[in-house]
Amino acid sequence: MSSVSTTAPALRDQVLALVDAGQSSGAWKAFGPTPGLCVVTMSELVHMLGRQKAGRRIALSVGSALDSIPEVGYFPAQLPNNGTAHVCLYRLDQHIGRTLTAILAAPQKVDGSTAAALVFMAANLRPAPSNPAV
Numbered sequence: 836m837s838s839v840s841t842t843a844p845a846l847r848d849q850v851l852a853l854v855d856a857g858q859s860s861g862a863w864k865a866f867g868p869t870p871g872l873c874v875v876t877m878s879e880l881v882h883m884l885g886r887q888k889a890g891r892r893i894a895l896s897v898g899s900a901l902d903s904i905p906e907v908g909y910f911p912a913q914l915p916n917n918g919t920a921h922v923c924l925y926r927l928d929q930h931i932g933r934t935l936t937a938i939l940a941a942p943q944k945v946d947g948s949t950a951a952a953l954v955f956m957a958a959n960l961r962p963a964p965s966n967p968a969v
Contacts, residue, residue: 847904849883854907864867878918887917889918908932918937 853875857868857876894914901909901924908927914924920965925932 846883846900850901850904850907850924854926869931871926872923872930874921874923876918877915877920877922880922881918889916891916908936
């Protein structure tokens with residue numbers, strides 16, 4: 836089995852490609868592509884790392900690998916052991932990532948579902964058209 840240190844560059848490239856494309860899995864597909872943000876299953880991340888099945892130690896390995904990608908944030912902070920659980924990945928250097936970081940840093944308890952829903956809603960808001968001066 837390969838270690839996180841040898842698979843981290845490959846994982847970085849795969850994660851950045853997913854996040855930049857804004858593709859999500861499961862029910863999150865309904866929101867359509869949101870560049871800079873994606874929701875994937877823990878199994879997808881586990882497979883990217885070259886492992887077969889999620890578990891406590893594998894979740895820690897995935898977390899370490901994600902922590903080594905400076906452009907990407909993720910939640911929940913404590914990755915799930917369950918392969919069907921969802922993980923949100925986002926670009927820290929984009930508006931959507933800064934918004935999500937602010938939401939997650941809020942003093943109130945915000946769970947992953949609430950934060951993801953708020954971010955997808957914010958990403959789909961369009962500024963009101965401006966009326967040019969006549």
